[in-house]
Amino acid sequence: MFTNLQECKKFCRAEGIKAIDFKLINLAGRWHHLTIPVERLDEQIMEDGIGFDGSSYGFLTLEKSDMVFLPDFRFAFVDPFCEIPTLSVIGNIYELDGNKMERFGGDPRYIAEKAENYLKSTGIADRTWFGPEFEFYLIDHVSYAVERNNISVYLDAEQADWHSKDADYPNPGFKVPYQQGYHVDIPYDVNAELRKKMVLQLEAMGVPIKYHHPEVGSSGQMEIEVCFGTLFEMADRTMLIKYVVKNMAIAHGKTATFMPKPFYREAGSGMHVHINMYKGNKPVFYDANGYSGLSDIALYTIGGILKHAPALLAITNPSTNSYKRLVPGYEAPVSICYATANRSAVIRIPGYANRPMEKRYEFRPSDATCNPYLAFSALLMAAIDGVENKIDPVKEGFGPYDVNIFNLSEEERAKIKALPKSLAEAADALENDYEFLLKGGVFTEGIIKDHLKRIRQEAREVNNIPHPKEYELYFDL
Numbered sequence: 001m002f003t004n005l006q007e008c009k010k011f012c013r014a015e016g017i018k019a020i021d022f023k024l025i026n027l028a029g030r031w032h033h034l035t036i037p038v039e040r041l042d043e044q045i046m047e048d049g050i051g052f053d054g055s056s057y058g059f060l061t062l063e064k065s066d067m068v069f070l071p072d073f074r075f076a077f078v079d080p081f082c083e084i085p086t087l088s089v090i091g092n093i094y095e096l097d098g099n100k101m102e103r104f105g106g107d108p109r110y111i112a113e114k115a116e117n118y119l120k121s122t123g124i125a126d127r128t129w130f131g132p133e134f135e136f137y138l139i140d141h142v143s144y145a146v147e148r149n150n151i152s153v154y155l156d157a158e159q160a161d162w163h164s165k166d167a168d169y170p171n172p173g174f175k176v177p178y179q180q181g182y183h184v185d186i187p188y189d190v191n192a193e194l195r196k197k198m199v200l201q202l203e204a205m206g207v208p209i210k211y212h213h214p215e216v217g218s219s220g221q222m223e224i225e226v227c228f229g230t231l232f233e234m235a236d237r238t239m240l241i242k243y244v245v246k247n248m249a250i251a252h253g254k255t256a257t258f259m260p261k262p263f264y265r266e267a268g269s270g271m272h273v274h275i276n277m278y279k280g281n282k283p284v285f286y287d288a289n290g291y292s293g294l295s296d297i298a299l300y301t302i303g304g305i306l307k308h309a310p311a312l313l314a315i316t317n318p319s320t321n322s323y324k325r326l327v328p329g330y331e332a333p334v335s336i337c338y339a340t341a342n343r344s345a346v347i348r349i350p351g352y353a354n355r356p357m358e359k360r361y362e363f364r365p366s367d368a369t370c371n372p373y374l375a376f377s378a379l380l381m382a383a384i385d386g387v388e389n390k391i392d393p394v395k396e397g398f399g400p401y402d403v404n405i406f407n408l409s410e411e412e413r414a415k416i417k418a419l420p421k422s423l424a425e426a427a428d429a430l431e432n433d434y435e436f437l438l439k440g441g442v443f444t445e446g447i448i449k450d451h452l453k454r455i456r457q458e459a460r461e462v463n464n465i466p467h468p469k470e471y472e473l474y475f476d477l
Helices: 005-015 043-048 108-122 161-165 192-204 231-251 296-307 309-316 372-388 423-432 435-441 445-463 468-474
Strands: 019-025 031-037 050-053 066-078 086-097 100-103 127-139 141-147 150-156 209-214 221-226 255-257 273-279 335-340 345-349 361-363
Touching (some): 043 066, 108 231, 108 372, 192 209, 231 255, 231 372, 296 335
Antiparallel strands (some): 086 100, 127 221, 127 273, 345 361
16 A cells, blocks of 8 residues: 555545554464554654564464564555544564564565565466455354353354244245355345445455355355455455455444354355466466366476375364365365366366466365465465476376266275365374475474464364264263
């Protein structure tokens, strides 16, 4: 939004801004914030930064937890959810070395910058396009408890089919049938106006949207698909999209969740990621004579992503709930393979993207519980590794499988490697396969260990809690 401090201050004076809200991302992918009066925004902040406790952000390998951040005025927005006029600015994280400040190697935004720079240094491409699809649920009530004598969750959505039997008045009907929410029209689509408001707000904040619609889940599942952007740009936009969706839902008396599997037996919410690369104005992924119009480089990048897929899932799907979604029967991929127009494959090549500049593929397992800077960077590093090592997806046995994998015989399906079935299994895969992430100093060993420590701890916590289904199965034994 701005190129320097002076531009920012001039804007604040002109627009009557009263507060500057700095947003920092932690290792798990959540924004935290710290706010100052606009009068405190000065040159000293740009020189000395603002101090904070880095250990509270999940950066646990540092011997000292004192860190500082400096504003990055390139990404700033007037916050529509603040009563007092507020300008939000993302901060870049620095560590202290005596009297010197050095960019913290584990800052997720810095990792994304390094990943883009490493791609350029390889000569494979100088620009990569990322296009995530955001699925989420808009619901009207959520309550949950994890206590010694109460383990429970209750969710409710106005449009859900279970309300069709409500005898209380008024009940106008028009409830969405189970698993039939895809593209339902109004009056079934009760969230249509709210979704439009979300999209108009995002457009006004510089996030171009392709389209939006109701998704399969009948309990209020939505999708917003964005126009493509660079890796770094799209990671910033991902954080902003989640921020706008959640806060606008609250402002309208609802709540939004990007949780991969909030409802039992409903469609899960993924964050499919479309990937493309360019060198100058030339599309790197296109070859009219290649499989599905893909070049050798594109196929090598697919080979790299599929070879490292088990390890990648610890970063792209870093929650225990992620693996409740990655099960057969809900259009979520579980088999490590690629194909054209096949939603049961880990990598899908869209059949409709036939123009050279549009030729791309889609990584389907990921979900929005990830830290987008880490997830997009890890996908790019796996793709680069595939090119550097000429990982041929055909020779590796990854396909192409242009059939519904779930319809294959057990014998044929057994030939296809499977994704991890749990967060603990994905963590083991990452622990045994992360060298490709360290190339060019993009990821650090410390940040990988921090990440593994966090997700292993969460997996243990969830695994130690009795599940309601266990009472149904075992209480009477």
